[in-house]
Amino acid sequence: MRMETARVLYLKARSVILSASPDYVRLYDPNAKLPQIGARHERSHLVTPIATLLRSCGPDDEDVLLNSRAYIEACVLMAEASFDQVRHLQQSVKDLQGERGSAEKPKDYAAQCAMACDKPAFRQWLSSVHGADTSDRERIATFIRDKLDIGSRAELNTDAEAADRWKALYADFEVWQRTGQ
Template sequence: MNAAPNPRQIEAEQLRRIRARLAAVAPGNWRRAADDMGEMIVGEDEHGALITLMRCDAATFEEVEFMAASPAMVGFLLALLDRAIEALRKTPPNAETGQGSRREGAAPDYAAEAAMKCAEPAFKAFLEQRHGLERPLTDERAAQKLRSVLGITSRSELNQNTDAADRWRALRQDFQAWRKAG
């Protein structure tokens, strides 16, 4: 009788396949283009010549942008995941559980939380809709708008200034309510 696959093993295998797929399209410098036949995504062959990867006749602007940016986005997310795993490996184990984690009673890292939120498309849309974030909705613009909305010059203030932390928690609650409202 075969044992059921371990969920972590399944996830590890899926992650391995994603890395292999990204490596297969390297360098993955895709971009949008257009010709007399319409929108397309282009890349470069091994000699640097532009090649048409796909035609996008019925896709929206956002869909074409997403497809063109997908190798860079996947690479970014994999690098972020690798850094998070490395940080977890370096975190001293909790004496009670034996697992690495923030110790109970330790102060929350609002600066890191805010940085992660500024990378979330939904949070950027919230900042655009509720606080006038201008397009393009980049991480840096989101961070700049966040600092402006919270009245801070650096996200690190969220860990040092209780008033700034209170404003961050309130904004975070507003975002959650906005997200639930759809």
């Protein structure tokens, strides 16, 4: 059985079991001389035959038929408990990842900026979009410091507003790069 089929059958079983007779009992049809399965009605407690078992029905098959409601209820209960446990574990993993994420070292924007300034595409963008003189590293660094209003790239790691300005500038570059320059 494929998982998708199992999922559909599980949902149907979970729904149908609520409306099925709450209790099945073994009966005997004296006229046909065959065993039967009867359903006990919840309110009246009357038992009505719902299936006649042929002689070829083995004891295991009879057991499955007679106890099918209890077996399905047990499976649904176990599945629901398992789903709850999985959800709990998933939340625990998310919580741990959040704790680990907050404990991780902050992003090094100064290093990101230095590496970007060495990229030919970034230098081309600075020149064509911002009119920057990109003839050497010092001119590029000076332009970036002026553009971001910082004294040194190290401020990108200590000043949140400077870091935000850098992130916005770099995001503009990435958009320019994706759109084909």
